[in-house]
Amino acid sequence: MFRRLACIISVMGETLEALHRLQVVELQIAEIRSQRDVIQRRVEVHRKRLQQANDRVEELQVSARRKQMDIDALSLDVSSREESVAKHREALNNAKTNKEYSAILAAMNAEKADSGKVESQVLERMEEIQSTNNEVAQVEEEKKVHSDALAVAEEKLAAFDERHKKETNRLTKDRKECESGIAPTTLSSFNRVADHLEGEAMAVVGKVHPKRDEYVCTGCNLKISLEIVNILQSRDEIQMCKCCGRILYVESSIVKTP
Ligand SMILES: [Zn+2]
Structure with a gap:
């Protein structure tokens, strides 16, 4: 998990990095909550x-x-x-x-x-x-x-x-x-989506085809523009999927979706 996290962090700003750490914990909490x-x-x-x-x-x-x-x-x-x-x-x-x-x-x-x-x-x-x-x-x-x-x-x-x-x-x-390193408004956006989607507040951006710059939110399959992908890779800014509301992030080697 640490190697994967390091790989993710390499293309994430500080906020997204903190949110991603929070997401890892949140998903474990959500799993226990769902069983309970x-x-x-x-x-x-x-x-x-x-x-x-x-x-x-x-x-x-x-x-x-x-x-x-x-x-x-x-x-x-x-x-x-x-x-x-x-x-x-x-x-x-x-x-x-x-x-x-x-x-x-x-x-x-x-x-x-x-x-x-x-x-x-x-x-x-x-x-x-x-x-x-x-x-x-x-x-x-x-x-x-x-x-x-x-x-x-x-x-x-x-x-x-x-x-x-x-x-x-x-x-x-x-x-x-x-939570400690995350701004209150960002945290509240994260919590809102997490509450709504059983802890899954973030979605990685997936590449539809290896040779084409076509991207989707892997949470709901909504098309994501190249502009958003560039912002995610270059700025420490929160971008939410316009369809499912998940906070988007990219991995250094964007995954190919089926
Ligand atoms: Zn989505």
Whole structure:
């Protein structure tokens, strides 16, 4: 790598040279970050599923409580109707005329019919509560599966962090050292592209044909003018690819691209 870097440096200005050193470190950081992101995403998926299952259980429990309150209210209604039926039955015994007897009987039968309807509603609510409780039990089982999967994923993430701790600390330190010689505006351009392109903030300029002065950005294949190539070789100036935004640089022997 050092021979290659020396070769690159021979045609780079100081800024590009510093950026290139930063790029080497940044790519290693990005590689670790990308591997970590895969595990982190798994953690988030299981955490989200567990949360959804928790929310569902809560929702079902609220619904079961509401249905129980309905049952309580309906049961009170049934009791008061039963009392009313009992009073009508008593009144029947004291009826003085056939007409009065018939009227009380009709009222009592109507009350009984209504009471029967309310009792049916109570039974319906009870069945609904049973079905809600069955669903709660099912979601509780799913919760257990998600919770176990989350614990495994979190363990893997912690193990990954532990395994890469030393390297990450070293790379973070190296990155800070590499940043120190770079102007803030240039550094912020580098960081912006690096964030956007998984650490790949720079692209080497490639030569399309060995005998022709035709160049491309090897990051995205956009044609690069000879003027830009000359600037990169003669001045310590930042040139960004107009298509992908990568910071361009040239190597002493410009590579031939396929
Ligand atoms: Zn490009």
